Amino acid sequence: KAGVTQTPRYLIKTRGQQVTLSCSPISGHRSVSWYQQTPGQGLQFLFEYFSETQRNKGNFPGRFSGRQFSNSRSEMNVSTLELGDSALYLCASSFTGEDTQYFGPGTRLTVL
Amino acid sequence: GIQVEQSPPDLILQEGANSTLRCNFSDSVNNLQWFHQNPWGQLINLFYIPSGTKQNGRLSATTVATERYSLLYISSSQTTDSGVYFCAVINTNAGKSTFGDGTTLTVKP
Numbered sequence: 001k002a003g004v005t006q007t008p009r010y011l012i013k014t015r016g017q018q019v020t021l022s023c024s025p026i027s028g029h030r031s032v033s034w035y036q037q038t039p040g041q042g043l044q045f046l047f048e049y050f051s052e053t054q055r056n057k058g059n060f061p062g063r064f065s066g067r068q069f070s071n072s073r074s075e076m077n078v079s080t081l082e083l084g085d086s087a088l089y090l091c092a093s094s095f096t097g098e099d100t101q102y103f104g105p106g107t108r109l110t111v112l
Numbered sequence: 113g114i115q116v117e118q119s120p121p122d123l124i125l126q127e128g129a130n131s132t133l134r135c136n137f138s139d140s141v142n143n144l145q146w147f148h149q150n151p152w153g154q155l156i157n158l159f160y161i162p163s164g165t166k167q168n169g170r171l172s173a174t175t176v177a178t179e180r181y182s183l184l185y186i187s188s189s190q191t192t193d194s195g196v197y198f199c200a201v202i203n204t205n206a207g208k209s210t211f212g213d214g215t216t217l218t219v220k221p
Contacts, residue, residue, distance in 0.1 A: 033209060037153075043198065043211035056208040088153050098143050098202060101209070103155035 002027065004093050004104035012110045018079040021107045025072050025093030031055075032074040033101065034066060037088040049074050050097050078109075086111045114139045114203040118212035125189050125219050133184040133215045135199030143202035144175055146184050149214070150195050158184070158197075189219045 005024045013019050025032050033056075034046040045058040049068035066076040072093070078085055088108050092101040115138040125131055135144075146158040159166050159173040161182065166173055170189075175182040186193055196214040203210065 035209075035211075042213050043200075045208045045210065048208060058208060090153075090155065092155075097207070100157060100160040101145060101200075102157055103147070106153045108153070 004091060004102055006089075006091055006104040006107050008107060009105065010108050010110075012112060013081050014112050015081055015083060017081050018077060019081060019109060020075055020077045021089055021091075021109075023074045023076075023091035023093075023104060025074070025091075026102055029093035029095055029102075030072055031094045031097035032068055032072065033092045033094075033097070034074070034076050035090045035092070036060075037090060037106075038084075038086075043090070046076065048097055055097065081111045083111050085109065114141070114201060114210050116199060116201055116210050116212040118197075118199055118215050120215060121213065122216045123218070125217070127189060127191060127219055127221050129189050129219075130185070130187045131189060131217065133186070133197055133199075133217075135182045135184070135201075135212055137180050137182075137199075137201050139180075139203055141177065141201040141203055143209075144182055145200050146173055146182070147198045147200065148193075148195050149198060155198070186217075189217075191219045191221055193217060194219045 031050045033048040048056040068074045088106045090106045092103045094101045117136045147155045161175045163177045172185045198214045199212045
């Protein structure tokens with residue numbers, strides 16, 4: 001069974017631009033969660049989608065948004081990028097959202 | 113929200129030594145996982161262990177949910193065990209994952 005995939009793996013943007021990251025979960029998984037990892041703040045929960053609905057949300061500004069499609073693939077969007085948005089963005093999938101989470105390899109975003 | 117504390121923050125071992133990593137959490141949880149993050153950033157699932165004890169080769173984990181802590185044991189450590197170990201919990205009431213700050217393990221040959 002294929003694992004969680006994320007695209008792109010690396011991304012360089014400039015301040016003020018917007019970016020869209022993609023996550024394809026393990027087949028059969030309906031929950032997709034997104035996390036931001038930075039050296040200063042550690043791993044922080046962004047949001048979780050289940051069956052195309054946002055079910056949980058972390059403490060991030062409205063510039064961070066996401067969606068989930070009917071095939072469970074998910075995208076997250078960051079608008080008006082700031083230097084502090086430079087981070088490793090990880091997504092994880094699971095069957096229910098409360099069982100074992102499996103992580104993708106991450107997208108490393110650099111904002112210049 | 114729930115607080116997750118991991119200790120020690122850093123651990124340096126000689127190859128072959130054993131170690132214990134600890135994760136304390138401040139509220140009841142219905143999900144607890146241990147992960148190993150490799151140097152490329154990939155989080156590898158080690159255990160899903162909201163309660164009880166599990167073993168997988170040289171690794172084992174125990175969660176005592178009533179006392180709000182979990183332990184990860186690594187025996188006969190190898191250099192490939194180096195990396196950051198994270199504990200993550202999902203709070204019963206909040207429904208979202210909270211990670212600890214991790215333990216950075218360095219195993220020297």
